[in-house]
Amino acid sequence: MLRVESLSYRHAHSNRQALRDVSFSLAEGESLLLAGRSGSGKSTLLSILAGLAPHFLKGALDGRAELDGLEAGAVGVAEWGKGARLMLQNPEAQFLAGTVEEEILLTLRCRGVTGPEADGIAGDRLHALGLAPLKGHSVFKLSEGQKQKAVLAALTALRPRLLLLDEPSANLDPVFLDGLREVLLRLQGEGLALIVADHRPYWLRGLCQRLVVLDGGEIAFEGRFADLGDPEMRARLGLRSPEQPRPPGLGKPDGLALPTFPGTFPEPGGDRPTGGPATPAPGAAAGGGGAKEDGPPGSKPNGAIRVENLHFSYPSGPELFGGLSLSLAYGEVTALTGPSGRGKTTLARLLCGLEKPSRGAITYDGEPASLELAQVVLQNADHQLYMPTVLSEVILALGLGRRGPSIEAAAMELLAAFGLDGLAGRHPQSLSGGEKQRLVVAVGLARPTRLLALDEPTSGLDGHNLLLMASQIAKAAKAGPAVLVVTHDLELVGLCADRHLELPITGA
Amino acid sequence: MRALSRIDQHRGAGRLRLRPETRLLLMVAASVSSLALGAPRALALLLAFSMLYAAAETRPRTLLMAYAFMGLMCAMSLACVWLLGSIFPPMRDAPLSMAISPFLRLGVSLNALLPLALNSRLTDLAMALGRLRLPGIVRLPLMVTIRFIPTILNDLVQLREVVGIRFRGRRGLLFWLRHPITWWRVFFQPLIVRLIRSADELAMASELKGLEPDTDFGGHPGPFSADDRLAMLMAALAIGLSAAAEMALRGLGHA
Numbered sequence: 001m002l003r004v005e006s007l008s009y010r011h012a013h014s015n016r017q018a019l020r021d022v023s024f025s026l027a028e029g030e031s032l033l034l035a036g037r038s039g040s041g042k043s044t045l046l047s048i049l050a051g052l053a054p055h056f057l058k059g060a061l062d063g064r065a066e067l068d069g070l071e072a073g074a075v076g077v078a079e080w081g082k083g084a085r086l087m088l089q090n091p092e093a094q095f096l097a098g099t100v101e102e103e104i105l106l107t108l109r110c111r112g113v114t115g116p117e118a119d120g121i122a123g124d125r126l127h128a129l130g131l132a133p134l135k136g137h138s139v140f141k142l143s144e145g146q147k148q149k150a151v152l153a154a155l156t157a158l159r160p161r162l163l164l165l166d167e168p169s170a171n172l173d174p175v176f177l178d179g180l181r182e183v184l185l186r187l188q189g190e191g192l193a194l195i196v197a198d199h200r201p202y203w204l205r206g207l208c209q210r211l212v213v214l215d216g217g218e219i220a221f222e223g224r225f226a227d228l229g230d231p232e233m234r235a236r237l238g239l240r241s242p243e244q245p246r247p248p249g250l251g252k253p254d255g256l257a258l259p260t261f262p263g264t265f266p267e268p269g270g271d272r273p274t275g276g277p278a279t280p281a282p283g284a285a286a287g288g289g290g291a292k293e294d295g296p297p298g299s300k301p302n303g304a305i306r307v308e309n310l311h312f313s314y315p316s317g318p319e320l321f322g323g324l325s326l327s328l329a330y331g332e333v334t335a336l337t338g339p340s341g342r343g344k345t346t347l348a349r350l351l352c353g354l355e356k357p358s359r360g361a362i363t364y365d366g367e368p369a370s371l372e373l374a375q376v377v378l379q380n381a382d383h384q385l386y387m388p389t390v391l392s393e394v395i396l397a398l399g400l401g402r403r404g405p406s407i408e409a410a411a412m413e414l415l416a417a418f419g420l421d422g423l424a425g426r427h428p429q430s431l432s433g434g435e436k437q438r439l440v441v442a443v444g445l446a447r448p449t450r451l452l453a454l455d456e457p458t459s460g461l462d463g464h465n466l467l468l469m470a471s472q473i474a475k476a477a478k479a480g481p482a483v484l485v486v487t488h489d490l491e492l493v494g495l496c497a498d499r500h501l502e503l504p505i506t507g508a
Numbered sequence: 509m510r511a512l513s514r515i516d517q518h519r520g521a522g523r524l525r526l527r528p529e530t531r532l533l534l535m536v537a538a539s540v541s542s543l544a545l546g547a548p549r550a551l552a553l554l555l556a557f558s559m560l561y562a563a564a565e566t567r568p569r570t571l572l573m574a575y576a577f578m579g580l581m582c583a584m585s586l587a588c589v590w591l592l593g594s595i596f597p598p599m600r601d602a603p604l605s606m607a608i609s610p611f612l613r614l615g616v617s618l619n620a621l622l623p624l625a626l627n628s629r630l631t632d633l634a635m636a637l638g639r640l641r642l643p644g645i646v647r648l649p650l651m652v653t654i655r656f657i658p659t660i661l662n663d664l665v666q667l668r669e670v671v672g673i674r675f676r677g678r679r680g681l682l683f684w685l686r687h688p689i690t691w692w693r694v695f696f697q698p699l700i701v702r703l704i705r706s707a708d709e710l711a712m713a714s715e716l717k718g719l720e721p722d723t724d725f726g727g728h729p730g731p732f733s734a735d736d737r738l739a740m741l742m743a744a745l746a747i748g749l750s751a752a753a754e755m756a757l758r759g760l761g762h763a
Contacts (some may be wrong), residue, residue: 056715078718086716093709096655096717097630106631110718140658376673382702383663383670387695397674429701452530 001193002026002049002162003082007063010050014059018044021063024209028161031184031194031202033225036214037238037462038434041087042197045214046164048072049078050167067304068161082111084162089170089460092140092148097313100142100150101126102137107154125153129183143341145176152183162193169200170459173339173488177203200460200470200489201228203243224407238464245490303349304330304365305451305482311359314349321344323360326501328482329450333473335493336486338503344486345379347503348453349485352376366469373480374451378461381436385428390420390439393428395444397413411446417472418442419465433460441469445476452476453484458492470495524565528636530736531624533741534561538620541747542613548604549610550754557746558619561739565623573661578618582611605670625657634723646720651719659710663702667695 001414018294019041026032047053054061065072067083088094098102104125108118124130129149134142148168163184163252165193167179188194189209196204208217211228212361213221220237228234228242310324320343328334328351336344337431338360349355351362352374362369378384381428387393394411397478418438423431428439441457454473458466466489474496476481487493493500538558545551562571589607593600624633630651637647671694675683684691 048718052712052715056712078716078720081716081718088709088712090709093706093718094713096710096719097714099629102629102631109631109634110720110723112724115725264709352673353692354673371673378670378673380664380707382665383666383698384674386697 001028001068002051003064003066005064005066006412007045007048007065008492009044009053009062010060011044012169017217018059019048019076022214022217022219023063024212024219026107026193026195028193028279030209030210031188031204031210031227031328032212034195034197034202034212034214035199035201035237035239036220037229037464038199038460039432040214041217042214046086046166046195046197049162050084050164051075052084052086053078066382067118073340074115082158083160085197086152086164087155087158089146089167092149094151095139095147096358098138098140099133100153103139103150104154104157107157109467111158113158114508121157125157128186129153130179143339144171145178145179145340146181148172148176149183151177152180152336156187156192159190160192162195163187165194165196165198167198167460168196169198169203171340171456171488173337173492175268175339181207183438198306199240199460199466200491201225201240201340202244203244205244213239234463235351238462240463240491245494257461279285305363305369306326307351307360307362309440310350310357310362310388311345312320312355312357314346321350321357326360328484328498330450330482331475331477331480332498333483333485333496335497336484337446337488337490337493337501340488342503344454344503348376348455348484348486351451352453373449374453375444375447375449376453377440377455377457379455381433381440384440384443385436388427389424390426390431391424392413393439393443394446397443414442416448417475419468434462434465436471438465441472442460449481451484452481453486455486456488458487458489466496478494524735524738524739525733526565526623526627526739528624528628528730530732531628532633532636534717534739535617535620535624537743537747539613539617541750543710545750545754546609546623547754547757548608548612549608549748549757551616553753554750555615555619555751556747557613557742558616561743562622565627566679570661571611571622571625573664574622577660578614580620582614584610621654621657625654628654637723644723648714648721650717651711652714653738654708656707659706660703663699663706665690667699667702669696727728 004025005023007019007022008017009015020409022041022045024032026198029474034045042174044053045056048061048065049067051072053059054073061073067080070080070083072080095103101122104122105118108114108121123132128133129152130152131146131149134146134150139147142150168180172180175288184194184207194208196208198204198474201208208225211221211225215237221233225242229403230243234241239410291406305328307324307326310321311319312321313319317438324347336346336347344506346355350357351369353362353370354367355370356377364373367373385393387396391408391411394414395407398407398411398414412421412424415424418441420435420438420442423435431439437457439459444452444454457473458469461469470492471491472484477498485492485497536620538554542551545554566574586607589599634647634651634652639651642650672695
């Protein structure tokens, strides 16, 4: 059905080959995991197979990609798209319409399907993906998992032959991933072929039969999905384990160990919290608002940052927290997990003083929570990078504009710790997604603080960079602050968390 | 996860139940009228009327944010004019009305555009544009532009927040007035990058959907509602009053 032969591609305005001599084929109903480090060419290959390159993205394409006799590059995106559909990493970027049902109908109308036929197909897709109760909902107000499903419903409305998924697990919690796997298995049963580019292979077990690993734009390995069980191959190619991450009980996942990376963090100095590591807070264990907590046996939470009887809801939204009490200890990494849309990011924002509780109190050694005491690294890196070079970005965070050999040396050390020292002279906006993610965390760690909150710091990171990030987060906590990591990445939790808070699972 | 998405992006909403054709018509009428009017006071009157329409159809928070963005753009334009004036002194001698009128026109257009952008379902808008027999080359960019507006507003919210986090304790107006380059760098540079990226993503989404200039969205128009008729009547009155004010001001020699 799909045949790729000696495919090479160079992006417009670039001298570097993004793909080199890539060849493979895929039969009807077959599924393939496309793996590889960040920047290895996975998304580029998907763009070509979706017909975007060279028509939309320009660039120079050599070799052949054929889908049911149609040749990529010879037909337009619309024509090619009848057979192959691409789900982008950020589903929100793919919405053109306002509601879930409208998004499906718009897709159908773009292909000339209107009237009762379109209504019938839309109804069928909504039902098949469990979206019927949400059909009139605004797509912008759905949780990440629901957004993915809405995009899938629209993409599969016209029964394409090949579905391409770019990092579908990046922002999904394990419960939604299970749901997504079920949906994809059903579609596979209908004869759909799948190519999934993802850093987290564990959820694709039983779905993908084949494996192609890209490295530097070339196929570095081709085989069966089960070949991912080889730790040597994974280490060589920077891949994550195919094993389901251990439910956060704070042991290290199989085959993973925190490596030692160079670099140290600036000492908090005078800003080191006066109260911590502190005495246990009264009622320190999470409770009252429905978060449950795991920790190493015998561990006792040292409460210095305290949440007491927290109530919060957004205007015209349901109550997210109804009497939550918990404490965070200085010098510890606390992982906050739970289903999408349950309030993880909101809790982090409340802890940092970005939101005000409706009732209850959040205090740092008795002081009310405020941005002056906390540092938060949000998800979208584009908004957080301003300076002309990677180095000056860190210098700004370290010294707020002051320069000097010592600040520059500290900045280089911090960059080295995140594997970014080789990119010090680059413009931050020219970095890849994974590199930007590491840079914003490095910037977040540059300043002394009592609470460091990181929102999904590893959503797009490969195996190598996951280990690096986990190592640096653990090291940052040792320097003094309480570190809160909001994440769906259970591997990260297992690698660096001292404590685990899970918001209650109440269904999608 | 999406706690940052504060912009009301629910389409098909709005307190007035207006058809997209009505909102389009109001937008075109307001924009053309603002171009036709020359007296700043008449333009200010039209601006006031258009603000009432925008306030009826847009959430106050969203409206304030849009005004803040517009204010920022106007401030930048004035700074550029001032800079040019120091190079070409005759520019400094231009009458005040010449400096104010473009901003008043911009305000009128923004007030008329926001209800269309934030309250129209894209499919309804596409059908309305098709019924107006506008060529695809106009229809498609207009649809994507209108879809783009909520994205811009959402980016503004996030940028404001990030600047607050990064420059905690240095968020007072004085700090930013003393450091205009830093202000430019931390606010405008990421905004421009985001706008370019968002525009690219939307274009890609349109391509992937198969949205093309000749795409036929079908659909039959329903009758104009009482709200539609009332809105058009009020718009005609507002334009008429502004035009009358312009003529009266001319008669008094204030134009």
